[in-house]
Amino acid sequence: MIKKSIVLILLITIIACEVDSNCGANNVDNNVNYVTFRTLTLNANLEEQNVGVVFDSITSPQANEFFFLADTLSSFQLPLSPAEDQTEFYFYYGSRADTIHFNYTRRNRVDSPECGFEISYTGLDTAFQTFDSLIIVNDTLKRTVNAPNIKLFFLQSP
Template identity: 30%
Template sequence: MKSIYQILLVCFIFAGFIACENETKVCDQTLSNNLHTHFKRDSALILTDTLMPWVTAYALGRDTIYKNQALTDMYFQLSPVDDSCRFYVKVDSTAVADTITFRYSRTKHFISPGCGFGTYFNLDTAITTTHTISYLQINNKSVTSSNDTHILLYFRVQQ
């Protein structure tokens, strides 16, 4: 009789771990709302999507996000405790690096009792140096999902 209770106890504990693991995955996906940036090439007033061959990007003073990767899009994680972030972006091994500064406001939103609160961002300003990036366009100021394209980065065509 005592062993049946022990087996049932182990089964309940195991079921609890499985339930928590699934909620953790849901929370991670729900909390992920990175700023999505898409690359465009500007050539004689013809705009085309472009693949940058050697992208390196990192948050200034923080970790590397991308290192020597061929990309058409980048995703930046904005700080939930600061109102601005700066990023180093180099799109080709021979190009001069640019910096991009994002200024935004933050709003907490309730997700669920298990997940807690997340942060939505409202992009106010985006500033870039123009070594390789010609200009940027804010496409969507509300950063509530990584599925939306928030920023378009335009690059000049090298002759």
């Protein structure tokens, strides 16, 4: 009887101490540090159509690197700075250059000791941009499926 009691107590202790965290890669509500872009144009009926754009490079002073070199993109992601409440991107393609300067609010949060801390990005807005048109579809950065944060419109052939 004593052995059964000890085994039962150990089993209860193990189950009670088991960590139940939601920080796995399959959690679709995790915050992310990147902005998702979709490049579009308008057809004759003023309906949105995907358009591929060949960017020679995309740079950011905060990242201090090139993100793409001569890739055709219609959907892509770029990281925001985790150290500042702003990030600038410079897009070079053909003989053109465009700029986006994003402002946002960062908030550090500890969900659980197992998951560590995460930074949430909210209130994404543009302080300056030079594209033909830009629409912020979602100003909070979350891991979602097929949901761009930004729609970039190219009204002339890129």
